[in-house]
Amino acid sequence: MTTASTTDRVALVRAIAAQHLSDRGALMPVLHDVMAELGHIAREDVEAIADVLNLSVAEVHGVVSFYHDFRTEPPAAHTVALCRGEACQSVGSQALYDATVARAESLGDGVEVAQVFCLGNCALGPSGTIDGRLHGRLSAQRLDSLTKEWH
Amino acid sequence: MALTLPTVRIFVPGDAAAVSVGADDVAAAFEAAGAQVVRNGSRGMLWLEPLVEIETDAARVGFANVTRDDVADLVEVVSRRSHSDLLDHRASIGVVDEHPWLTSQQRVSFARVGVVDPSSVADYEAHGGWAGLRRALSLSPGEVVQEVTESGLRGRGGAGFPAGIKWRTVLDTPSDLKFVACNFDEGDSGTFADRMVVEGDPFTLIEGMTITAHAVGAGEGYVYVRSEYPHAIAALRRAIDAAYTHGYLGADILGSGLSFDLHVRVGAGAYICGEESSMLESLEGRRGEVRAKPPIPAVKGLWERPTAVNNVLTTCAVPMILADGGAAYAELGTGRSRGTQVFQLAGNVRQGGIVELPFGVSLRELVEDYGGGTLSGRPVRAAQVGGPLGAYVPATGFDVALDYEAMAAAGAMLGHGGIVVFDDTVDMARMARFAMEFCSIESCGKCTPCRIGSTRGVETIDRIIAGKDVAANLVLLDDLCETLATGSLCAMGGLTPMPVLSAYKHFPEDFERHIEPHDIEQSGASR
Ligand SMILES: Cc1cc2nc3c(=O)[nH]c(=O)nc-3n(C[C@H](O)[C@H](O)[C@H](O)COP(=O)(O)O)c2cc1C
Ligand code: SF4
Ligand code: FES
Numbered sequence: 212m213t214t215a216s217t218t219d220r221v222a223l224v225r226a227i228a229a230q231h232l233s234d235r236g237a238l239m240p241v242l243h244d245v246m247a248e249l250g251h252i253a254r255e256d257v258e259a260i261a262d263v264l265n266l267s268v269a270e271v272h273g274v275v276s277f278y279h280d281f282r283t284e285p286p287a288a289h290t291v292a293l294c295r296g297e298a299c300q301s302v303g304s305q306a307l308y309d310a311t312v313a314r315a316e317s318l319g320d321g322v323e324v325a326q327v328f329c330l331g332n333c334a335l336g337p338s339g340t341i342d343g344r345l346h347g348r349l350s351a352q353r354l355d356s357l358t359k360e361w362h
Numbered sequence: 363m364a365l366t367l368p369t370v371r372i373f374v375p376g377d378a379a380a381v382s383v384g385a386d387d388v389a390a391a392f393e394a395a396g397a398q399v400v401r402n403g404s405r406g407m408l409w410l411e412p413l414v415e416i417e418t419d420a421a422r423v424g425f426a427n428v429t430r431d432d433v434a435d436l437v438e439v440v441s442r443r444s445h446s447d448l449l450d451h452r453a454s455i456g457v458v459d460e461h462p463w464l465t466s467q468q469r470v471s472f473a474r475v476g477v478v479d480p481s482s483v484a485d486y487e488a489h490g491g492w493a494g495l496r497r498a499l500s501l502s503p504g505e506v507v508q509e510v511t512e513s514g515l516r517g518r519g520g521a522g523f524p525a526g527i528k529w530r531t532v533l534d535t536p537s538d539l540k541f542v543a544c545n546f547d548e549g550d551s552g553t554f555a556d557r558m559v560v561e562g563d564p565f566t567l568i569e570g571m572t573i574t575a576h577a578v579g580a581g582e583g584y585v586y587v588r589s590e591y592p593h594a595i596a597a598l599r600r601a602i603d604a605a606y607t608h609g610y611l612g613a614d615i616l617g618s619g620l621s622f623d624l625h626v627r628v629g630a631g632a633y634i635c636g637e638e639s640s641m642l643e644s645l646e647g648r649r650g651e652v653r654a655k656p657p658i659p660a661v662k663g664l665w666e667r668p669t670a671v672n673n674v675l676t677t678c679a680v681p682m683i684l685a686d687g688g689a690a691y692a693e694l695g696t697g698r699s700r701g702t703q704v705f706q707l708a709g710n711v712r713q714g715g716i717v718e719l720p721f722g723v724s725l726r727e728l729v730e731d732y733g734g735g736t737l738s739g740r741p742v743r744a745a746q747v748g749g750p751l752g753a754y755v756p757a758t759g760f761d762v763a764l765d766y767e768a769m770a771a772a773g774a775m776l777g778h779g780g781i782v783v784f785d786d787t788v789d790m791a792r793m794a795r796f797a798m799e800f801c802s803i804e805s806c807g808k809c810t811p812c813r814i815g816s817t818r819g820v821e822t823i824d825r826i827i828a829g830k831d832v833a834a835n836l837v838l839l840d841d842l843c844e845t846l847a848t849g850s851l852c853a854m855g856g857l858t859p860m861p862v863l864s865a866y867k868h869f870p871e872d873f874e875r876h877i878e879p880h881d882i883e884q885s886g887a888s889r
Contacts (some may be wrong), residue, residue: 238647278630296551334714347382
């Protein structure tokens with residue numbers, strides 16, 4: 212990354228944080244907006260957010276590290292998140308998850324297979340998201356057909 | 363009677379569950395054919411999704427498991443033939459309002475879900491919306507609290523605490539500023555009722571929170587929604603905007619002088635943030651670590667101000683209670699469990715979905731009659747009731763009545779009303795292991811028994827599954843559960859023993875598979 216783009220990034224993050232200055236408890240909305248805009252929360256983002264919201268860097272870092280959703284590295288090209296909640300396990304999600312982790316590269320290059328615990332789709336499991344979109348009644352075959360454009 | 367496409371409304375659920383099995387594609391295909399499509403909520407018969415409804419002059423006729431490929435055929439039937447031809451179509455399930463799965467239920471909180479257009483304030487009003495708020499605004503705050511107290515309404519988030527008592531505390535605690543906070547974290551596996559009511563009928567939540575605000579004297583409200591629910595977040599934000607536009611939120615609501623502002627805040631993938639004090643920490647922009655009690659949130663909640671914290675379903679029962687009176691609600695139910703409970707049938711079940719009934723129905727009725735047994739067709743072995751911290755109930759114990767007290771007496775809990783069905787292929791030692799693993803992943807880390815004990819629990823069950831020193835490890839597991847149950851600050855650590863020990867109690871054979879003969883006498887100690 213060049214210095215110029217780092218500066219742009221910091222400017223953008225500062226602008227995002229500034230938009231929430233009048234919100235009570237602004238940190239979570241700011242972190243969500245940074246994730247949505249930039250895909251992850253980098254070290255320099257934490258510093259910029261702390262500065263704008265008048266928090267300590269340690270405080271912001273502590274919040275980022277607590278929540279599963281906030282990532283500090285850029286995301287993979289594609290993400291498959293499979294539910295390991297009990298309801299999905301009752302219809303075989305654990306085996307589907309294990310097998311999918313083992314064959315992630317068969318779905319395409321740079322595919323990350325993640326676990327989630329319940330997507331609120333517990334009557335139509337196994338459930339999962341593919342690049343953020345919810346799917347029910349998943350199987351290895353359905354995963355293959357839903358990700359076929361990734362090759 | 364001929365039907366022409368543009369005048370007929372076609373309902374294609376926008377509910378996330380329906381979307382997960384293709385409803386968006388179906389809706390797009392109908393729109394491309396020139397149809398007038400309404401994205402309603404789901405009726406809760408989830409095994410039939412996408413369940414498309416076509417409205418004729420007579421009624422709404424349902425079509426089950428519709429795919430994009432069925433649309434051309436349905437359009438043809440609609441545009442050229444009659445109500446009876448719709449009923450004769452191969453995918454027809456008849457008039458939806460007459461479906462026995464629905465007519466045998468008592469829908470109170472879910473009365474409008476799937477029926478109305480969730481984006482329309484007018485449709486909400488036409489189906490009885492805002493009546494509770496209008497009546498509440500004609501009463502004093504104390505009178506509203508009294509009405510809710512008389513209804514017997516108890517918290518639906520899991521703990522079952524009487525809503526009226528909580529509200530009374532907030533009302534009676536003087537403060538320059540008070541808050542209403544709605545717990546829409548719904549993290550329990552096997553539960554989706556909060557999601558479905560918000561996606562299908564979001565104005566009810568807004569009305570319920572506005573009534574709460576009036577009752578306790580709050581001017582600001584927050585809905586804490588889990589990030590796993592993007593459809594619900596969108597539906598709620600759209601509804602809040604519409605409510606502001608029509609004067610149901612903001613300053614001087616309906617000319618009453620009440621001002622109430624409502625904000626949506628999104629969680630970030632932490633189960634513990636469903637615990638109310640952790641949720642408050644998160645709302646304030648901090649790590650979701652559990653607070654020690656006292657003080658309780660009703661006295662010192664958000665930003666140290668009195669805060670009424672309620673679950674989505676608790677809040678959604680409030681408009682009806684105010685519209686029809688607390689006594690009408692209290693007439694439903696049994697013992698100290700008044701009103702209806704929204705049960706959620708999930709997991710390995712043939713007919714999963716929403717069953718709303720007065721408290722007291724048996725687990726057997728729900729799993730066998732409504733659920734129709736397992737999806738796999740194999741025998742039912744167990745059900746986990748009340749989420750990841752709830753007990754496993756063996757099929758032989760399904761006659762238990764589902765109310766707070768009867769469940770507690772049976773060593774189980776109702777929780778948020780989720781029922782997860784398992785067939786006879788389930789390995790209960792693995793499910794016990796999962797309960798410990800889940801606790802270790804989702805622990806907020808504040809107390810040692812929960813943080814460390816759950817990891818020890820996973821290791822211990824791993825040894826049991828591997829057949830190593832089974833008897834000694836079962837004793838160790840029992841000790842660990844005792845430590846978790848007594849030494850944890852909140853129910854995350856405190857109740858994790860519930861699924862673990864109930865699994866062992868009812869299915870010891872799954873734990874003792876690799877036991878040596880001399881182990882058996884010793885293992886009795888841990889049961
Ligand atoms: C680990 C844990 C998770 C919880 N998760 C939720 C949840 O997702 N939604 C909820 O409404 N209550 C949840 N609760 C219960 C809340 O702490 C609290 O009792 C509830 O929000 C109060 O509202 P109610 O009285 O309307 O139920 C959870 C409790 C614990 C201990
Ligand atoms: S029991 Fe677990 S989740 Fe609850 S406060 Fe203690 S460490 Fe946190
Ligand atoms: S348990 Fe998988 S969606 Fe709920």
